[in-house]
Amino acid sequence: MSTSTPVKTNAVAAKGLWKAYGSGEAQVVALRDVSVEFASGAFTAIMGPSGSGKSTLMHCLAGLDTTDRGTVSIGDTALTGLGDKALTKLRRDKIGFIFQQFNLLPTLTAEENITLPAAIAGSKADPAWVKRIIDTLDLADRLDHKPTELSGGQQQRVACARALASRPEVVFADEPTGNLDTRSGAEVLSFLRTSVDEFDQTIVMVTHDPNAAAYADRVVFLADGQVVEDMDDPTADSVIDKMKHFEELVAAAQVKES
Numbered sequence: 001m002s003t004s005t006p007v008k009t010n011a012v013a014a015k016g017l018w019k020a021y022g023s024g025e026a027q028v029v030a031l032r033d034v035s036v037e038f039a040s041g042a043f044t045a046i047m048g049p050s051g052s053g054k055s056t057l058m059h060c061l062a063g064l065d066t067t068d069r070g071t072v073s074i075g076d077t078a079l080t081g082l083g084d085k086a087l088t089k090l091r092r093d094k095i096g097f098i099f100q101q102f103n104l105l106p107t108l109t110a111e112e113n114i115t116l117p118a119a120i121a122g123s124k125a126d127p128a129w130v131k132r133i134i135d136t137l138d139l140a141d142r143l144d145h146k147p148t149e150l151s152g153g154q155q156q157r158v159a160c161a162r163a164l165a166s167r168p169e170v171v172f173a174d175e176p177t178g179n180l181d182t183r184s185g186a187e188v189l190s191f192l193r194t195s196v197d198e199f200d201q202t203i204v205m206v207t208h209d210p211n212a213a214a215y216a217d218r219v220v221f222l223a224d225g226q227v228v229e230d231m232d233d234p235t236a237d238s239v240i241d242k243m244k245h246f247e248e249l250v251a252a253a254q255v256k257e258s
């Protein structure tokens, strides 16, 4: 009898990404030859100093921004070279987004916000799945409320439900706890952890917060547009240590330059 271990596939893969903004002397190179993969069913945090390229990388991975060179795949679909229409469809079908500012539509109820992406796509999200998410997020008695009638934490939980409603291949979360108090932030992070452990979702999250990164399975560190470290099983302390180390390296490089 063969004892095969399940093969982990990649939800997202980037190879040799380059991205620059502007031209000539004003040019800023935001990504320098970045190759990175994100396994299905894993929670990965992306960290790094301000300006290190975290948002640029996430936008390029999600097809929200173009790259100058390199390839990106979501599941088995290559993003590179897709036209606008195909890219929009891929984002709608395969990618969920959670933003720092929640980005809910103010005139719609929580429930309408959650089901809107499926409605726009002309399909209907699986009601049993949506109910399971809503129950896990403890939103059942808030579904008729408009965003202004919800706390920040509740709004972000609605945004989490919206991101997961279509069971996307990957959810990109950009500083999802940046606007929340500690308790509401912890609720959102616990939900993201649960969505990986129990619902087999894939999460890629940009964060500045070592405590948030500690919820992840892995942390990818960027500095100056490059992947400089890849850490498994992070704790808040191990992440803080690593960040101190980068700050020292950056400070040493600045002394050398001056």
Ligand SMILES: Nc1ncnc2c1ncn2[C@@H]1O[C@H](COP(=O)(O)OP(=O)(O)OP(=O)(O)O)[C@@H](O)[C@H]1O
Residues within 6 Å of the ligand: 021, 022, 028, 029, 030, 048, 049, 050, 051, 052, 053, 054, 055, 056, 057
């Ligand atoms: N639209 C743009 N036009 C010009 N330069 C840009 C643009 N977007 C980003 N950059 C530059 O690219 C570099 C990487 O920016 P990016 O926003 O990806 O970094 P980040 O790590 O997400 O930073 P932060 O933590 O401050 O959000 C920075 O030097 C930034 O100034």
